[in-house]
Amino acid sequence: MNLLRRWFPLLLAAGLVVAACGWLFRLRLGGGDLYPPYSSMRADALGTRALYEALEQMPGLQVARDHRPLERLAARPRLVVLAGLEWQTWRQLPAGELAALNAAAASGARVVLAFRADLLREDRDDRGRMVDPDETEEERAERRKQEKRDEARAQRRRPGVKPRQRTTLAEAWGVTMQQRWLLSRQPGAQRTPEAETTLPAEVAWKSDLYFTPADAAGWRVLYRRAGEPVLMEKAVGRGSLVLLSDAFCLSNEGVHLSRATDLLAWLVGNQRQVVFLEGPLGVLEETGVGHLARRYGLHGALALCVLLGLLYAWRQAVAFIPPVEILERGGEVALAYEPTAGFTALLRRSVDRAALLAACVAEWRRGRRVGITPAAAARLEAVWKQRDPREPLATTYNALVRALKPR
Template identity: 30%
Template sequence: MLNRARTQLLLLALLFFFSALFLVWILNLRFEAGDVYPAYSSFRVDPQGCKALYESLERIPCVQVERNSKSLKYLAVDKPLNKKRIVLLAGMGPLELDQTLKSGWLRDYLHAGGHVLLALKPHLERSFMWEMESDSDAEVEVPAEEEQPTEEEKTAPTESCAAGQPLPDWYFRSDFEPSREQPAQPHTAKLGADISLAETQSWHSGLFFHSYSEHWRPVYEIEAGTVCMEWIQGEGRLIALSDAYFLSNESLWKDKQTDFLIWLLGNCSVVVFDETHLGVVSKTHISDLVFRYRFQGIVVGFLLLGVLFLWKNGSPLIPPSDHGREQVKSVGRDVTSGLVNMLKRSIPKEEILGACFQEWEKTVPAYHKKSQVEKVRCIVEAENERSWKDRDTRKAYHRIQQIISKRRVTR
């Protein structure tokens, strides 16, 4: 019976073990496919990811590639800029772009001499804004003067961002092209700066930038406006790119623009792929501390001790003996029998009468006469003077019992 219970416990443990292995295998398949990560993540391996660029840069000996999954506000503090470093924020939306341009970490990072590349995701924003615009056209008539920013608005930044705080010098706005007859067709972006790049680029996004300061240098432009521009102040460098397609795995496979990518990265020896703006944020848990300080063996040891403790309490290691149980039941007696057995083991037979008299004399009741006590003493002494062969302890005990049973009658 006990062996059967142990076998069942072992089979149950093996079932849980192989189930956990199967679950880990399924999760690894999902993570290797990359579809669990958002678009333009450096962990993603499908056409919408940036893992090909990440692994390509890793193969260059003089370039160090990193991933950032912590808050960006610690970027300039935790890692001093002793080397030229660029942070890639690929696949940003309009809301993330606006928050990043107004953030304090970007200001500190640029002032410290860091480089930042802001690349917006084109296709998702295109479909979202296309549906939003079609709904608004059907319900609300938009005034003509608000449909497209004027030339002055494209070059003049807004005075303040919130509560009287001035906008930073690098702040700009993004918008979608007004012409949408063929939104799926790529645009032709023309070079607008004196840079050794291709005169035209195939642009897959209808997003463009406006309302930027004169410190920005337009690099590529479409008919609607600027789609790639550069801001430089001191050693800090900020690049705005309305199409993150050039960083994707699909672009490196179908239409690799090597010269353009080299210009985007500049002379930086450290390239950081940021994941926080995509929602991939690492948090410190107990499991992270265990792996960081290599406490896996201690944890496994405690788990084994817990399993052994439960096993010991569930079923004893030594099987119970039926013979032992019967023996325990037969040994049990009442208090008088136990006292007699104790006296037999501790007091010899020939000395039992004298030992009883000594204990009785210490607590003799008051109603016994002194003559009775003396008579009892005489009987005990006479019995002790005999040899142990001639002694009759039972007869002497009966004589003593007859003497002490006669109580003094009080008047």
């Protein structure tokens, strides 16, 4: 009872801490701020969860998330949404990702690429990496040469691995992205004469990013801001590619404050499936053993394996079956393996079997005879002198033990 009173406050405090941590984790997970911006699992202003759940409630429309890398995008007719992309990193893309997007559009899908609004500055290189604004042209050229030398050295170390080929959007789709102040009397983006009249005449727009399509690239400009294209569409096979320089209209804040329902309905079109790609945002699919166990419901099998491991460890530490030879001493059961087993093995290697009993008597004579009366000691000496060397050692040992017992 005293032990329970002593440990109860500590256990109570530990339980409260665990409950508070669980509540905080559930609160953050429910809010979605653990996920990257414009993720369909994020519920704050920077997420797209409102659009995802609104499309889920539409009859006849199937909505899902894809957590795989972009190169594994399936090619079938549907609406593919990639929201919140960084335009600096999308000026050049691996050839495999561009091929996946083109294949999806050619199969009849509408691929929507919505870029996030960014600060008006050029602080990244052509690969989207941060650069020092105070870096001179000579230093930048030397840094690029060093990077090429490092890449060549790494390639020599891995001769069987080919570097990923990167392609610019200007080469693949005939469009470039730029950013500058888009000053206009109208804050939003205005519909162009090329667009359908069912689209809203003006859409709220927060980004200064704009596109520059090539003349023969086949892009159709639907919205402009300050005279610059900010929303375009290009037909690819049976589908199309749609570029938005601002993902505000897809975000939770845009759906709540400046909902462009007609534009969202035009994006969906006649598609019956909608998929939000989470892989390009960094929310990739797990491929470990734990993920496979959760997917196929192997929780019970895993718990059984843990239980079997614990039982095996217990079996190795504790002997369930008693040893064959059990020695009873003073009413206690002594196992075959005793603390004096090492000393016994040493005696067996050092003392001859025939001289063992004589060595024991000699050690008894030199030792302290605590609790032994002089009469018992005299009886033991008499038995030892009258022993027959031809008798078994056990017989002589039993006679010596009987001589020491009080009478």
